[in-house]
Every structure is written in C-alpha cells, then in structure tokens.
Amino acid sequence: MKPDLFKINSIIFDLGNVLLNLDFEASIQAFHKLGLNEAVLNKQQAYADPVFYKLEIGMVKPDVFRKRMRQLLNNPDASDRQIDDAWYAMIRDVPPKRVDVLKRLRDSYKIYLFSNTNAIHIGRLLPDFKREHGFDFPALFDKTFYSHKIQARKPDIEAYQKVIRLSGVEPGKTLFVDDLEQNIRAAQEVGLKTFWLSEGLEMAELF
Numbered sequence: 130m131k132p133d134l135f136k137i138n139s140i141i142f143d144l145g146n147v148l149l150n151l152d153f154e155a156s157i158q159a160f161h162k163l164g165l166n167e168a169v170l171n172k173q174q175a176y177a178d179p180v181f182y183k184l185e186i187g188m189v190k191p192d193v194f195r196k197r198m199r200q201l202l203n204n205p206d207a208s209d210r211q212i213d214d215a216w217y218a219m220i221r222d223v224p225p226k227r228v229d230v231l232k233r234l235r236d237s238y239k240i241y242l243f244s245n246t247n248a249i250h251i252g253r254l255l256p257d258f259k260r261e262h263g264f265d266f267p268a269l270f271d272k273t274f275y276s277h278k279i280q281a282r283k284p285d286i287e288a289y290q291k292v293i294r295l296s297g298v299e300p301g302k303t304l305f306v307d308d309l310e311q312n313i314r315a316a317q318e319v320g321l322k323t324f325w326l327s328e329g330l331e332m333a334e335l336f
Contacts, residue, residue, distance in 0.1 A: 131335050132304060132324040139298045140234060143283075143307040144244035147326050148231070149254070150221035159215035164202040184247045187277035191249050217253050226333040228262060231269045234336060242273040243292050243305075245282045251275060272296055283307070284315035293319065306332070 145151045180197040183189040189197075195212045199205050234240055258266040267273050274292045281288035293300055300320035307313055313325045326332060 132306065133322070134238075134304070134336075137238070137302050137304045137322060139239040139241065139296075139303040141241040141243050141292065141296075141298070141303060141305045141321070142231075142332075143309075143312065143326075144242060144246065146308040147306055147332055148227050148242075149223050151219050152221055153219050155218040156215060159218040160198075160202070163207050163211060163215055164204040166201075166203075182282075184249075185245055185276050186282050187248075187280045191247075194247075194249070213249055213253075216249055220250055220254055220257075222261065223258060223266070224333070225262070228269065230333050230336045235269070235271075239271045239296075239298065240269065241292070241296055241298070242267075242270045243283070243288075244274070245276045247277050251277075283309075283312040286315060286318060289316055289319045289321070293321075 142148055178197070178201060180189060180194055180201075184191070184194045191213075195209050198212050198216075199207050231240060255266055272295070274295065276282035276288065279288065279291045279295070281291055283289070292298075293303075301322070303321055304324060305313070305316040305321040306324045306326055307316070308326045308328075310325055310327075313323045316323050324335075326335070
C-alpha cells in the first residue's frame with residue numbers, strides 16, 4: 130500500500146530510518162568499548178539515562194552531555210571526540226534515491242522535516258551531507274524542525290502542535306511519515322494524515 134497523496138498539499142517526513150539510514154547498535158557497541166555498562170545502554174532499554182532525553186529536547190548542552198557520559202562510562206579520560214564519535218556512530222547516510230524523491234515531491238507539495246535529534250548529530254550530519262551530495266540538506270525542505278531546537282519531541286503531543294503552528298500547515302491536508310508506530314498514533318491525535326513506514330518499506334519506492 131502506497132501513501133495517499135490525493136487531497137494533501139504538505140508532507141512532513143521523519144529523518145531517521147525514513148530518509149537517513151541508522152544503526153543504533155553501532156553507537157551501543159562504541160559506548161561499550163569506552164566502558165559503558167549494559168544496564169545503561171542496551172537494545173532493550175536504549176538510552177535509559179535522562180541525559181539522552183534532555184539532550185534531545187535541548188535541555189542540556191553537548192558539554193553537559195559529555196560530562197554525564199564520562200560518569201556513565203566510569204571513564205574520566207574519555208575525550209570529547211571519543212564520546213561524540215561513539216554517539217555519532219549510529220548515523221549512516223541519506224541515499225541519493227531518497228534525495229531525488231524529495232526534490233521531485235517539492236514540485237507539487239510543501240515538504241517539511243520533523244526529527245527527534247540533537248546538536249551533536251545534526252552538527253556532523255549537515256556537513257557530511259553537503260560533502261556527499263554537494264548542497265545543503267535543509268535546502269530539500271520548506272522548513273526543518275529538530276526536537277532540540279523546538280524543545281519538544283515525538284510522540285509528545287506538544288511537539289506536533291508546535292510543528293503545525295510553526296509551519297502553518299493544515300493538519301487535514303498534511304501527510305506525516307514516520308517509522309515508529311507510536312509517533313504515527315500521536316500524529317493522528319492532532320489530525321494529521323499519516324503513513325507508517327514500517328520495517329521493510331523503502332521511502333524511495335513508495336513515493
């Protein structure tokens with residue numbers, strides 16, 4: 130089943146595992162190599178410490194995050210670069226075929242990005258993307274909304290309300306695309322049309 134693009138004029142895309150390939154296990158393994166305990170970061174309870182959430186909604190700066198990570202790692206000698214490298218290890222690439230789809234969709238729709246992310250990830254992703262594709266990532270969108278910038282994250286209803294208000298979209302004429310079911314359910318609560326890009330589906334093929 131493909132997304133219903135009739136009767137809409139705007140599309141809001143999630144970033145991770147929709148446009149951007151992610152490998153959460155890579156960061157988990159990188160932090161474990163730096164000394165992190167299984168109980169703090171693992172597949173079942175990833176990012177259990179509150180500092181991860183606070184970084185994602187902009188409540189703490191990267192320096193505070195790094196300081197807390199040294200405590201969690203029980204490794205006071207871990208450098209800023211080692212911590213950032215481990216945290217960024219999950220970030221892979223935005224395939225050209227997805228970039229091409231976004232360019233094409235902009236001919237007919239307003240296109241937005243709404244991502245749960247943080248300053249460390251975005252700070253590296255943007256220059257990495259430009260080196261690979263030759264232009265700025267935000268140029269693909271009418272507006273971008275990052276959780277650490279709007280200080281709210283999915284699936285909190287407040288986050289969707291902020292994006293709707295700041296973008297000016299009409300929820301009933303806007304399609305929201307995300308890979309997590311709980312984010313889809315929350316989007317439906319605020320009146321957005323939705324498409325759940327569940328595991329195994331490829332954005333570039335569906336659009």
